[in-house]
Every structure is written in structure tokens, then in C-alpha cells.
Amino acid sequence: MSEDRYLTFALAKGRLANKTMELLEKIGITCEEMNDKDSRKLIFVNEERKLKFFLSKGPDVPTYVEYGAADIGVVGSDIIMEENRRAYEVLDLGYGKCRMCVCGPKSAKELLQHHEMIRVASKYPNIAKDYFYNKKHQTVDIIKLNGSVELGPIVELSDVIVDIVETGSTLKENGLEILEEICPLSARMIVNQVSMQMEPERIKKLIMDLKQHV
Numbered sequence: 001m002s003e004d005r006y007l008t009f010a011l012a013k014g015r016l017a018n019k020t021m022e023l024l025e026k027i028g029i030t031c032e033e034m035n036d037k038d039s040r041k042l043i044f045v046n047e048e049r050k051l052k053f054f055l056s057k058g059p060d061v062p063t064y065v066e067y068g069a070a071d072i073g074v075v076g077s078d079i080i081m082e083e084n085r086r087a088y089e090v091l092d093l094g095y096g097k098c099r100m101c102v103c104g105p106k107s108a109k110e111l112l113q114h115h116e117m118i119r120v121a122s123k124y125p126n127i128a129k130d131y132f133y134n135k136k137h138q139t140v141d142i143i144k145l146n147g148s149v150e151l152g153p154i155v156e157l158s159d160v161i162v163d164i165v166e167t168g169s170t171l172k173e174n175g176l177e178i179l180e181e182i183c184p185l186s187a188r189m190i191v192n193q194v195s196m197q198m199e200p201e202r203i204k205k206l207i208m209d210l211k212q213h214v
């Protein structure tokens with residue numbers, strides 16, 4: 001397809017987007033407009049390379065990619081698993097490393113071992129459901145929260161949580177610990193299925209170039 005078409009990237013805003021721009025810079029892709037930290041713009045353009053970048057909430061990245069509003073997305077594998085959208089996952093970028101875990105007070109370990117009916121709070125109800133129902137064959141009550149999930153066991157909303165652990169300091173400071181590990185996580189690049197067919201050379205070159213640096 002013609003190079004006149006813009007290739008559009010959806011990036012999960014925050015640390016992942018910054019890391020991604022640093023990585024892209026290593027293969028000569030920059031976006032001057034994005035360096036203006038006071039800007040309230042949502043979409044940034046590199047006219048010369050015919051590239052567009054936009055920043056969105058992490059969970060929306062796979063949605064933009066599935067519908068073709070973005071050709072390429074960069075987002076954590078936690079969100080890819082939770083959202084379960086149609087897109088090709090093409091590259092593990094190696095940063096944003098953390099773990100999806102079942103956490104809680106030490107006393108909750110027994111509840112997990114004996115497969116008791118427990119309450120699980122999580123921002124990731126689908127991941128929690130898959131883990132408890134399909135892997136552990138344990139019937140649980142899953143409660144969706146939108147953040148600060150560690151509060152769940154502290155205020156006795158839930159027995160345990162399913163959440164991301166990076167350094168472990170949030171758990172430690174709140175008297176909780178990792179009880180079971182579900183899986184490792186990292187930033188991934190995803191590609192819209194039609195874009196991959198329409199622009200295979202441009203996208204495959206990008207992936208090959210990035211592979212040299214991850």
C-alpha cells in the first residue's frame with residue numbers, strides 16, 4: 001500500500017508510552033510534537049514518516065486496534081488477556097515487566113488450598129475468572145474494582161485480590177503478600193488484522209527493526 005497512508009499507533013498513556021517512544025527513537029522514529037509536556041493534544045503526527053500516535057487509557061488500546069482506529073497498539077499483556085480483543089500479538093517488548101498474582105493476608109492461604117468459596121476483588125475479572133474456574137476449578141465470587149484493589153482484604157470486601165505486582169511495595173505496606181502467581185506480564189505490540197494484510201512490508205519492517213533492540 002502507498003506510503004501516503006498514515007500508520008497509527010495507540011499507546012497506553014504513562015510509563016509504557018514513554019518507554020515505547022524511547023524504543024522507537026532507537027530505530028529512528030521520533031515525534032517532536034509529543035515532547036511538549038504542557039500540550040493537551042491527544043494525537044501527534046510525524047508528517048515526514050507518515051505516522052500518527054495517540055495516547056489512550058490502557059484498556060482501550062486493544063479496542064482501538066481491533067476496530068482499526070489504530071494499526072498498532074502497545075499495551076501490557078494483562079490488558080490483552082483481560083480484554084480478549086481480536087488483534088495479532090507480534091512482539092514482547094521486554095519492558096513493563098511484572099506479575100499477575102493472587103494476593104491477600106497470610107491467613108487467606110488456607111482458603112485457597114482448601115478450595116473454599118471465597119471473594120476475589122480485581123480490576124481483572126476475566127483473568128480472575130479464568131484462573132479460578134478453569135485452572136484451579138474453584139468456585140469463587142468475583143468483585144470488580146477499578147483501582148486501589150489492595151483495599152479489598154483490608155476493609156473486608158474480599159478474602160483475596162487478583163492484581164499486578166511489580167516491586168511488591170504496595171502489598172508490603174498494606175500487610176498483604178503474594179499467595180499464588182498466575183503469570184508473568186510485559187508490554188506487547190499488537191497489530192490490527194486487516195492492517196497486517198494491507199501493509200505487510202511496512203509493519204514487518206517495523207517489527208524486525210524493533211526486534212534488534214528488545
Ligand code: PRP
Nearest residue numbers: 147148149163164165166167168169170
Ligand atoms: C498497580 C497495581 C498495584 C501496584 C503494584 O496499581 O494495581 O496496586 O501498581 O505495584 P508495586 O508492586 O510496585 O507496588 P496502580 O499504581 O496502577 O494503581 P491502581 O491500583 O489505582 O490501579
